[in-house]
Amino acid sequence: MTSFSPARVRADVPLFHRLVHGRPLTYLDSASSTLPPRAVIEAMDRYYERHHANVHRGVYLTAEEATADYEGARAAVARFINAPGGAEEVVFTKNTTESFNLLARSWGASRFGPGDVVVVTEMEHHANVVPWFQLRDSHGIEVRFIPVGDDFRLDLTDVDRRLEGAKLLSVTGMSNVLGTRNDLAALARLAHDHGALLAVDGAQSVAHGSTDVARDGIDFLAFSGHKMLGPTGIGVFWARRSLLETMPPFLGGGGMIADVRTDGFTPANGVARFEAGTPPIAEAVGLHAAVRYLEGLGPDVVEAHERELTRDALERLECTFAGRVRVIGPRDVVDRGGVLSLDVEGVHPHDVAQVLDQHGVCVRPGHHCAKPLMRRFGLAATARASFGPYSLPRDTDALIEGLGHALALFA
C-alpha cells in the first residue's frame, strides 16, 4: 500500500522553499518543466563529487563507476517504460525534440521516398510536426493530420482513409495544451491494422501516469528528463530492438563507431551507434534518480492525484468566473491530465501570466509550440496552468486569486 503525500513531495523539492515577490512559489508550469526533488539534485552532485569520468573509455576505478552509473540509468529507464528488449532499446538524446529528429532522420530518411505517408494529429507539439515536414521537403513524403473535434479529442471518424498506405502514425500521449490523453493501445491497434507503426510523444505523459510500451503495443517512444522530475539536457528515444537494429546512425562522431579508416567508417552495434560524442552522464544519473522517485510515488497514484486537482480546478474556475475564464480542453476528467489552458476574457495571456507572477503563480503564456492546434481553435495564445505530483489545492486558490486580479486590472 503506497502512502502518497503531495505535501511530502513538495517538501522534497528545494525550489518550493524560496519566496517569489515575497510570496510562496505557486508552480503551475509542470507541462513546461517539472521541479526536481532533492534526490535528483543530490544524485547529480554525488556523481560529480565522487565518480565523474568519461564513460566507455577509461579502465580506472572512477571511469568504471561512471560507466556503471550511465548504463544503470539506461536499465532503469527500460524498466520504467517496460521495454520488452531491456536497456538495449533505450537511446539517450538531448530531449524529446532530438528523439523525434532521430526517428525522422534515421528511421524515416533511410526508408521513405516520394508518396510515403506519415500521419500525425492536430494536437501535436511542433517536435512531432516539423521533422516530418522537413522529411517532406527532402524526401517527398506526405504528412496527414488527424483532426481534433470540438470536444478537444481526436476525431477518428475518417481515420481509416487517413491511415491508408501510411508507414507511421505519430501521436502524443497527452496534449500539452488541452490535457487530452490519447488511447495509445487503441491507436497502436489502428496503426498496425493499416500496416503502420506507432510512435508516441511521451513528453507530457510519462511523469503523470504509467507508461508501458509492451502493454500498449507502441513501436517508438520519445520523452524528456526535465518533464519527469529529472534534469534538463537528457531525453530518451526508445524503439523496439528489431526496429532499432535497422536504423542507421543520425549523428556521427566519437563513440558511435566500430571502426574508422581513411576510406570510411563502420558504425557501432547497439545503442552506442546513436550516441555520438560524450553523452549527458550526470543528467543520466539524475534521470535515474527521478525514475526511482516516480516509481516510489506510484504512477497510478500520481495520475489519480492530478485528476482530482483538475476536477476541483475545473469546477472552481467555472463557479468563480462563470464563463469569463474559458478552459480550452475537455470539461470532464476522463482520459484527461492536469493541463488547463485558459482564455481569460479581455486579457491577453501574456498579461494574465504577468499579473499571476506578482502572486507568485507560474503559468505559461503562448502558443505552447502547438500552432496548428491553436489555429484550430482560433486562438493566438493561452495562459496554461499545469499540475505536477507536488501540486496542492492551494495552488488553485492562488491561481484563482491572481485571475481575479487580472480581470479587475484590465476591466
Next chain:
Amino acid sequence: MAPLDDLYREIILDHYRTPRNRGELATPPAHRVEGFNPLCGDEITLYLELVDDRLVDIKMTGRGCSISQASASLMGAAVRGKTLAEVRAALERFRQLMTVTETRLGEGGEPEPLDVRSLGELAALAGVVKFPVRIKCALLAWTTLAQGLDEARAD
C-alpha cells in the same frame, strides 16, 4: 523585481483599451507591412502613407498583449505627421529605451536615469525594460515600422 504598476501604467491601459489610429489605408498609395512575435503570437499590420519625406498617415490592425498593442498605439500617435528623419530618430530613442544594458542589470537592478522627456507619452513604456521578457512585445510595432519604412523607400 519591479512592481506591476511600473509596467501597467494608466496611459498604457488607456491605449490598450482605446487604441489610436486603428484601421486600414488604401494600398497604394499606402505601404502595408506585417510584423509577428512568433513566441507569443502577437501580430500587427501597419499601413504607412508617405508623401515626400513625411509620414502623413499611419493606421494599424492586429492583436496581442497590452504592451504590444499599447506600444503600437503610442507609436502611431508619436510618429504620425512627422518627417522620416524625425520618425527614425524616435525609433532610435525608443530602441535605446528598450535596451537592457549590463550597468542597468547590475547591483540593485535600478536603471540608470535616462532622459525620457523627449519621448512624451512613450515614456510610459520605460518600465517595460524592467520586465525583459516583455521587451519584444513593446518593440514589435517599432521593428515593423522600421521594416515598413525600408520597404517603402525601396518601392
